Amino acid sequence: MRKINILFLILFFFVGVESYAQTTNHQVYAVFVMSIAKYSEWPETGTKDFKIAVLGKSKVFDELTKATANKDIRGKKIVVTQSDDIQSIGDAQIVYLPDGKSSQLAELQKSLAGKPVMIIAEREGLFKKGASFSFVVLDNNTLRFDINKKESESHQIKISQSLSSLANEVI
């Protein structure tokens, strides 16, 4: 056994961990968030920027920051922020709820009640619990989203038909 262990160690050392394993592709999540933002409509609130707040630490924040540099949505500059708590979210149009923060959905929903803010949840199924969008990974590993239209309407946000038609499930 000892010889085998040494062999494995040698192999790992020899090969080196030079690249990442097949893991969650946060860049794709960022693309989806951008698409959702583009094909949804918020009431005019007079804000200068279009703000996307990521609650807590997530690699999606990095990807969104890179993807939205010097970009705008309907003439509004996109600003991506990271907030450690719900109180510091501010006047964002989208709140991205990473998987690890899913337990804060109810509190988030309460604090944003009636405001024109869309909650996009990373964890599957949360569209049934108050998020306007939540992601779902299909059997072939492609990413999709589920939509809670009633919830987004309660936040005065309209979702385009072309976006809805791509959803895995709409309620």
Next chain:
Amino acid sequence: MARWQFGSLIFIFSLLSFPGFSQELDSLLKLSAFTAESDLQKQLNQATGVGSGKAQATRETPGILSVVTAEDIQKMGARDITDILRTVPGFDIGQDVQFVTGVSFRGNWANEGKVLFLLDGQQINDLLYQTVPVLNNFPVDAIEKIEIIRGPGSAIYGGSAEYAVINIITKQASSLNGIKAYGTVGLLNNAIGRTNGGIMLAQNGKDVSWDFGFFQGKGIVSNQTNYVDQIQNSDSIPYPVSNLATVTNADPMNINLGIRTKGLQLRGMYNGYKTNDPILFAKFDNYSADIKYDFKINPKLTVTPQYVYMNQVPWAYGSVSDGSYGLRVRATRNLANITANYNLNRRINMVAGAVYFADKANDLLPSNAYFNGEDYNLYNYAIFAQGLIKHRLANLTVGARYEKNNRAGDAFVPRLALTKKIENFHFKALYSEAFRTPAIENLHTSIGDKVVPEKSSIAELELGYQFTPEMLLSINGFTLNTNDVIIYEYVTLDQQGYQNYRKSGSSGIEAVFNLKKKKWDLNVNYSYARANHNSAVDNYKIPQTANQFAGIAAHKGVAIFNYSITKSISFNTTLIYSGKRFAYTTSDATGTPEATQLDPYLLVNGFINYHSEGFTVGFGGYDLLNQKPAIPQTYNGNYAPIPGRSSEFVVKVSYQLNFKK
């Protein structure tokens, strides 16, 4: 990330900055939630339905799984199924009787009813004893892939899958759309080791697909000269001094025909095998046919009725010298099965079904005395159900099977599995009970009390980590406890047969390391099995140690290295190390068999393949160090080990012509 995927993401990002352009929405549908697959991940992520009602990736199936692909087989230049199974953790080869070989698994003799062999869905295990001879058997060059559940499969597959399931799928029944011919010649230092060849055709039509395969081989068991079985040899009855290269055979034949049209599938198969030691021959003639239809009641529910007919003359044995038979029994099975597969939603799947089969055996010898001039009948019915819930935290599989046999009684086996892949890490926690239904001869030749189903409880835990897209390490541990072990015992000439022994089993670990680079790949695996000390099967025991059973090594290590020299030329070297074994090899002055140690061995094999335009030629050498590992009997059953073959030089040629689509 693959270049194409990175490129498409950039493209979508750029499209997003142009208002009114909506084509990028369609592009979203193709985006994977995960980073790009490496070659290894493609292999691991291939969905398999083996052992489950819903196809899942290898790392999430509710079983410890090994998959051997056609590419693996071609690269290593496997001569027969033994070459393949020896590279799979836990498996080894042993002798039953009369030079008939079978598999051992996880330190236990597993030839009789403990490992289910399926070839294109057809059960290969015989109906009399549930065995499968393996030496120079199976058309390995026709195989597309082998899915091996290294663990019990009774809840789904029934009473022949107590320890493992080997599901062989041929090219013609899956991927081939054309014609392929193949041949293998193996040369030993003093004889031709084997000449095997076959042809397969398959046409995949829009409405009707069909396939046909023919395979025939001629081989020898060993090329040892001046062989004498030191256990059977005695002053009163001297064993004939034999040149095994000239007197032994290991001759397989397989004819396989399948037709698919819409949901209807038909398959017929003949699987034959003939072998012999210097005194006795053993022949297997197995015919099987099945028909099934997938009724898609609605998008969620599929109901599949199936009818299977098997007609076999297995283990027909007799004298080599005059060709007369000692046993020649026909066994048939009529089996009806109905299975419902229901996908409640994307995350919940249920499979349930019922099986009924009737086995019948009758003596083919003129005396018709074996079953006292009558037919011997077994009736068996079973119901089974299994549910799969894919939850965020883990996938839960819960299943059970109840089976009742008119002679042996009933068996109930539950199954529970928790599996999950979380980013680079995966785990499988499995608990299964499994059983072996006594076959015709287990019941017919029983001694003492009624033989009841043998039952096992198996707990397994696998942990795996993917260090890079090309590198995976998985380690599993198991404990396997078998009760009411069905064992053949010879007491006297008039008192021999099967009975249940209280306990047996083993525990151990298995580790698999995979590394797949563009030009080369490496598979290293190790398996260790320790015999349960509470085993009550005296025939399995050896006096030297309580940690091993007769004829089976505790340690096995395998390293398979492939290197693509050019696009057309690849080189393979396979190393197989086996620890020391103890086996009954000789007898003392009173004729009582004695166990001795068989030294550890290292098989060094090398194979080179050249591939061009459908034409493949390969050559290589097996056991280049000429270790000649013997194949011992895996119990104390009055047979000395089969002497190992010498180094074998092998040439393999195949040609594949694809039909136009």
